[in-house]
Amino acid sequence: MEYDVVIVGSGFGGLCSAIKLKEAGIDNFVILEKDEVFGGTWRVNTYPGAACDIPSHLYSFSFAQNARWSRLFPRQDELLEYTLGVVRDYGLEPHLRLGTALRSAQFDEAAGRWRISTSKGEMTARTVIFAIGLLGRPSTPQFAGAERFRGQSFHSAQWDHSIDLRGKRVAVVGSGASAVQFVPEIQPLVRQLDHYQRTAHWVLPRPDRAVTRIEQWLLQRVRPLQLLFRAKHYVQFESRVVMFIFLPMLAKFMEWQALRHLKRQVADPQLRDKLTPNYTLGCKRVLLTNDYYPALAQPNVAVLKDGIREICEHGIVTGSGEERPVDVIIYATGFDVEHAYGPIELRGRGGCSFAQALEEGAGAYKGATVAGFPNFFMITGPNTLLGHNSMIYMIESGVRYAVDGVRRVLRGGLHSLEVRPQVQAAYNQELQRKLKRTVWHTGCNSWYLDSRGRNLVIWPGFTFHYRHLTRRFDIGSYIARRAA
């Protein structure tokens, strides 16, 4: 089969791309999804307490607002339900190819087509929109002896709901964004919870609450109120960027707030000491929770800071040599961002490898295109992730740019459209220069930095600046070849 566009991934990025292609009058496309169900992040991460850290009215498409959110901060099941509604309302079902994983794609220079191989067969496409997300590959550290463990273990992003945790001795390895959500949920169920914490995180109160019936009623009937609600949250979250990028010393005020939150919720000074971070707030993701600290203060919880020496048959040996028996190990150890595109083999012009091009070229252009890979557009590509606001805003910006690029290839009868290498290099040089002055480069060891210390993850600016950069396709930055 030949398509005008093949979209890879059915998370918010893939679905938004599909909707905007249809609006642009482009209908000959498919959405490849490796799993049997669409939805991306919020279908995969089903751990107890899974929820978004951005308010519902902002963490949703601007063009598909929902007046019926039940809470200010959406939970995983409600987000999944929202995506189901989007797929139905925009008629995307016929385009979805579920259980179809992209295995490899190679640009055929003679034909000006991508030759695509999937788990269910071959296809060709004039253009590709690559929306597989950066947080899709769970990362589990290789502890010595892990293979000897006789109990059960799983990663929080692959939660094993068949395991009953009631009355069990559970070890939670990692204390980041996922752990702070599920630890309060499982703590009352388990006999003993050993919480292995490498670094204490900055934690602020989560201003979550139910959206009242009256608010829902008003939001349904008065559309400007929806926009106002969204705008209020946008400004509130966007203002944090001033601190992260321009004035890291403003973090002191938020650090004071976070320490006050800790003091109010944890009475034991020794535990408080363990939970006090030793880096500038914002350098790692700031966590929002009201029930994490109270859970850690319960008598069946131990916060362990001396690391893991090895895993044995029936437990974990800590860094100080103590053997602690456990029945279940839950890894809340995040994602392998550096190898996010992992097993997919992408080859561009002259057979060049995508992984190598990203590695050597240190990034992409506007997080969307890469020199050597014509007619190929990424959503949430390098340096588009946020530490402070809604990714949906970034996704909508990236999609507008990608769809404009696709439109130019198809309508302009182009053989290929490829970013100029020198434009991409200058863009990344400037990006890395900006990043050096931000809070993410103040010395902490975060997943935003790769093994070489480069930050190919974070967008170092206002999100409206990214929107401005992507408002239309800057064809002058590209080499456009006409079809013969």
Ligand SMILES: Cc1cc2nc3c(=O)[nH]c(=O)nc-3n(C[C@H](O)[C@H](O)[C@H](O)COP(=O)(O)OP(=O)(O)OC[C@H]3O[C@@H](n4cnc5c(N)ncnc54)[C@H](O)[C@@H]3O)c2cc1C
């Ligand atoms: C636990 C967690 C919490 C988060 N919380 C927040 C938050 O509070 N605020 C925020 O803004 N962002 C948050 N994020 C980031 C979140 O990932 C983005 O907001 C957004 O959902 C990304 O959408 P996406 O479409 O780019 O990627 P994804 O949602 O990851 O979707 C990618 C899709 O591509 C599919 N895919 C992958 N490889 C292939 C292949 N080879 N072939 C076919 N299909 C493939 C995957 O199965 C998946 O369905 C969170 C992420 C995680 C993991």
